[in-house]
Amino acid sequence: MTNPAPADGPQIPKINRDLLEPLLSTHWSYFLLVGALAGLVAAGAGAWSYQFRTGIGQTNLHPPVFWGVYIASFIFWVGASHSGTFISGVLRLTKAEWRRPVTRIAELMTFISLIIATLFVFYHLGRVWRWYYLIPYPNQREIWPNFRSPLMWDAMAVFTYATASTIYLYLPLIPDFALMRDRIEDWRKPLYRVLSLGWQGTQHQWQVLETAMRIITPLIVMVMVSVHSIVGWDFGVSLVPAWHSTIFAPYFVVGAVHSGVGLVVIGMYILRKVYHLEDYIGQEHFDKMGKLLLLTTLGLAYLYFAELLTIWYGNIPDHMWVVDSLLSGPFAVPFWFMVACVYVIPLLALTLPAFRRRPLGVMVIGVLINIGMYIERVLLIVPPLSYPRLPFNWDTYVPS
Amino acid sequence: MVDVTNNGTTLFALFELSAPVKALVEKLQQAGIPLERIEVISPLPLHDARVTSPPRIPLYALTMTGGFAGIAVGLFFAAGTALFYPIMTGGKPVVAPPVVGIVSFETMMLLAIVTTFVAMVIRLRRGSRHAVVRDSRIDDGAVAVSVQMDGGDTQPAAVEALLREAGAFEIKPVRKDRVRMRRDAGKDAEQEGLWLWLGCAALALSSITAYSRDMEEQASYQSQEAPRRHSPPGSIPLTSRAIVSSAPVTPDEQLAAGTRVFRINCVHCHGPEGGGDGPVAGYLRDYRKICRPLMSNDSPWPLSMRS
Amino acid sequence: MSDHEQEPREAHPYKWEMVVDLDRCTGCEACVVACHAENNIRISGPEEAAEGRAVNWIRIERYWEGEYxxxxxxxxxxxxxxxxxxxxxxxxxxxxxxxxxxxxxxxxYNRCIGVRYCGNNCPYTVRQFNWFDPHWDAPLQEQLNPDVTVRQNGIMEKCTFCVQRIRQGKEQAEKEGRRVRDGEVTPACVQSCPTSALVFGDRNDPVSRVAKLAASDRGFHLLEDLGTKPAITYLKRLP
Amino acid sequence: MTIVAGSLALAILLYVLAVKFVPIISVWEEKEGLMHGGRHE
Structure with a gap:
């Protein structure tokens, strides 16, 4: 650079100290939290094993609603995974300087959300012990997956995305692993030594790393768009009324980014509070994230309106049954609650610059958006399935 | 690659982050030090010190190659394998272009990204064998320049002067054994890495093989079996799916029927001629023992069945 | 020897279809019972039926016509x-x-892994899922049909046109070197229908009953405009 | 529902654990940002 910042001396050690602090010291409440979460996870695992032994019937699903909360959760978590790729990928591409403290938080979310999303696929399967039928490898069963099935595209897309986002999380971590290898002297050291790949910080290594990141960043952004498009096509290509729509792919992508950015805001807020990172994550960042949320809110509202408008105006009975059930039928309460959470409140609040500069406020909006988006995913799945084209066995469903 | 163990001196100098590293490197080059013996180590990428880098890295080309390989895999999956077993489903063509596009896109991205990553890891590891001392002060905001010299008399002094002139706040020679130790540490890391990966693989394997359940193992299936009475030995079922004809059959017809059954059930191992050379035979453990009676001339097997 | 199974698929001579004459149907549900007996359809019991999980490969939909x-x-x-x-x-x-x-x-069945997309995508909602392992109350398990697989927990099932009967008929015909005769193969529902509202046969056979009836001007298909080309033709005289 | 809640808990748990293994703000990128004009508040 032509004009190096003067006298950075004391600042860089401070960065090292502050950012490694969470790894080195642990408050007792941390173990409490881990214990509580582990307990919940164990309960979930127990529930799954019960479902495994007895059958999918435990989910309260029944015809005509064959998909329920599991698929909704899958979409939600895949959507949540768009947080990292969108924020860190797109912002890296555009060389936005303010991205720096946010990228890692977001990338970790991507990685973890994808693990959870994959789990939901397995919860959902009727014969989950036969899941390997989906892997294309030559076998004595002479079964080959059907690549014409959207679910197969889905499986491939999620696999690609999971691999790519793991790599994408890992790449910028390598120099940090090297730092931790040199700074942290406990049982984690060998782990860091392996993971840092012998990183020294030579200019050659920096160049290789930066080249790789420059290549992978645009690729993973494309994968991100394709993944949620494919999840959208899972529904769009079907014959189910109100699913059969061309708008689903872009709608899913924008919705995913919407809830993903919301999640990152939550993460930013909590981590900032707990680990006192106010020096790094400032009001400015919440302001910028608030603007992003405003953008996705508007985009999503536009797409949702376009979707509902075309159905409403077209007035095809099969589709109208679904829309009526949302607007004024049995699904009206969650629908309007969702509209408030996802569109109205964020729109009203985030347009105020003063509000965007309040981290707590933006965080609350993030929580609302995520609750709303989860409801939206459920509403996307259940009402259309509840009203099949033959009106004989209309029936709704309540998750157990 | 530089042999770091030759008899020479390595000078290691620390600078402020704002030091004019690029100018220094150029001066060192003018002083006769080849570029590959100068190493600049920094806690963040120094975009202006790129003079020290080796020729351009073929990562882009590798990414493209990976991408094209991915397209090929996608085409093979979505179009090629569909043609092997052309099963029609729901009026969709056997090779559906949009589907091929979607599948190929995903495999293309997958292979492109993974290839880039693997290539990068290989380059990184190769780069790290340049083997230089790492100083913890680098992470706290310093740039290190290490210069290897091959034993000329005046060189170290001249280089040291250049380093000082550029503003080094510390210059120290590095002993050879120190350098080599680094390399061994790299080896250790490799071994640890191997164990780590083996452990992960074992975990993954155990998770795959954890459960198996089949219809045949269920009580519901046995309840279907229970009420079936065994027929007396030698009897012929009247209304089952077995092929029974009330009309008298000629030996030729019997032979033809037998051939058909043989072709459906036996050929895989015994081969079309009963020679024990069916496609599956090679996988059997003692296939010669199994097939021997069929190969001998005095076997009861009708060799005339060949047709 | 000319192996039948080596002929190209396009040359296969059968196309199984059914005709349902709505003007004859009395809604007696004999077909439903017959189907349960033939195809080892599990008994859901009142609780599950109340949850909408009653399994019927064939169901009688009831509609009201006219004002009070x-x-x-x-x-x-x-x-x-x-x-x-x-x-x-x-x-x-x-x-x-x-x-x-x-x-x-x-x-x-044994390929199915239970993703249930087919169940969603069927506009007629005739696909059934095994939410639990099937069971039959005490004497009923004695009458299971040995020609039909018992479907396990977690897989999809649906009407097969009694494929076991079709195969039996085809093998018998093949053995005798002829085509399956019209009326030789009947699914359980067709066999049990007291008013002959259901007719089953080979549509490719121009003189079969099903081919003649399907060509009737009373004929229509269910949700025809979806382009699914159903193999079942409904007959109903329009008022 | 328990499965869904358990999965949410698993997500949070993984995140909480990850915080102990990985710096949640990219250290070197933060340093790089410092060099690029020190826009820090």
Whole structure:
């Protein structure tokens, strides 16, 4: 650079100290939290094993609603995974300087959300012990997956995305692993030594790393768009009324980014509070994230309106049954609650610059958006399935 | 690659982050030090010190190659394998272009990204064998320049002067054994890495093989079996799916029927001629023992069945 | 020796279809009972039926026609339509749902992994899922049909047009070197229908009853405009 | 529902654990940002 910042001396050690602090010291409440979460996870695992032994019937699903909360959760978590790729990928591409403290938080979310999303696929399967039928490898069963099935595209897309986002999380971590290898002297050291790949910080290594990141960043952004498009096509290509729509792919992508950015805001807020990172994550960042949320809110509202408008105006009975059930039928309460959470409140609040500069406020909006988006995913799945084209066995469903 | 163990001196100098590293490197080059013996180590990428880098890295080309390989895999999956077993489903063509596009896109991205990553890891590891001392002060905001010299008399002094002139706040020679130790540490890391990966693989394997359940193992299936009475030995079922004809059959017809059954059930191992050379035979453990009676001339097997 | 199974698939001579004469159907549900008996359909019990999980491969839908005092009940048996362009088939990731050369939508139980997309995508909602392991109350397990697989927990099932009977008929005919005669193969529902509202046969045989009836001007297909090309033709005289 | 809640808990748990293994703000990128004009508040 032509004009190096003067006298950075004391600042860089401070960065090292502050950012490694969470790894080195642990408050007792941390173990409490881990214990509580582990307990919940164990309960979930127990529930799954019960479902495994007895059958999918435990989910309260029944015809005509064959998909329920599991698929909704899958979409939600895949959507949540768009947080990292969108924020860190797109912002890296555009060389936005303010991205720096946010990228890692977001990338970790991507990685973890994808693990959870994959789990939901397995919860959902009727014969989950036969899941390997989906892997294309030559076998004595002479079964080959059907690549014409959207679910197969889905499986491939999620696999690609999971691999790519793991790599994408890992790449910028390598120099940090090297730092931790040199700074942290406990049982984690060998782990860091392996993971840092012998990183020294030579200019050659920096160049290789930066080249790789420059290549992978645009690729993973494309994968991100394709993944949620494919999840959208899972529904769009079907014959189910109100699913059969061309708008689903872009709608899913924008919705995913919407809830993903919301999640990152939550993460930013909590981590900032707990680990006192106010020096790094400032009001400015919440302001910028608030603007992003405003953008996705508007985009999503536009797409949702376009979707509902075309159905409403077209007035095809099969589709109208679904829309009526949302607007004024049995699904009206969650629908309007969702509209408030996802569109109205964020729109009203985030347009105020003063509000965007309040981290707590933006965080609350993030929580609302995520609750709303989860409801939206459920509403996307259940009402259309509840009203099949033959009106004989209309029936709704309540998750157990 | 530089042999770091030759008899020479390595000078290691620390600078402020704002030091004019690029100018220094150029001066060192003018002083006769080849570029590959100068190493600049920094806690963040120094975009202006790129003079020290080796020729351009073929990562882009590798990414493209990976991408094209991915397209090929996608085409093979979505179009090629569909043609092997052309099963029609729901009026969709056997090779559906949009589907091929979607599948190929995903495999293309997958292979492109993974290839880039693997290539990068290989380059990184190769780069790290340049083997230089790492100083913890680098992470706290310093740039290190290490210069290897091959034993000329005046060189170290001249280089040291250049380093000082550029503003080094510390210059120290590095002993050879120190350098080599680094390399061994790299080896250790490799071994640890191997164990780590083996452990992960074992975990993954155990998770795959954890459960198996089949219809045949269920009580519901046995309840279907229970009420079936065994027929007396030698009897012929009247209304089952077995092929029974009330009309008298000629030996030729019997032979033809037998051939058909043989072709459906036996050929895989015994081969079309009963020679024990069916496609599956090679996988059997003692296939010669199994097939021997069929190969001998005095076997009861009708060799005339060949047709 | 000319092996039948080595002939090209296009040359296969059968196309199984059914005709349902709504003007004859009395809604007696004999077909439903017969189907349960023939195909080892599990007994759901009242609790599960109340949850909407009653399994019927064929169901009688009841509609009301006319305004209150002059009201008439109309019955419509709905079973798998064995569509020519079946929406359930391409969405299956493991080829459990596929099209046989005879024009049947086959469901290969032991391939199915239970993603249930086919169930969603079927506009007729005739696909049934095994939410739990099947069971039969005490004497009923004695009457299970040995020719039909018992479907386990976690897989999809649906009307097969009694494929076991079709295969038996085809093998018998093949053995005697002829085509299957019209009326020789009947699914359980057709066999048990007291008013002969259901007719089954080979549509490719121009003189079969089913081919003649399907050409009737009373004929229509269920949700015809979806382009699924159902193999079941409904007959109803329009008022 | 328990499965869904358990999965949410698993997500949070993984995140909480990850915080102990990985710096949640990219250290070197933060340093790089410092060099690029020190826009820090």
């Amino acid at each position: 005092p002059n009201v008439k009940a109309r019955f419509m048996p709905v079973l798998c339509q064995h569509c020519g362009n079946a929406p359930c088939e391409p969405v299956c990731p493991v080829y459990a749902s596929y099209h046989t050369p005879d024009g049947l939508n086959a469901q290969v």
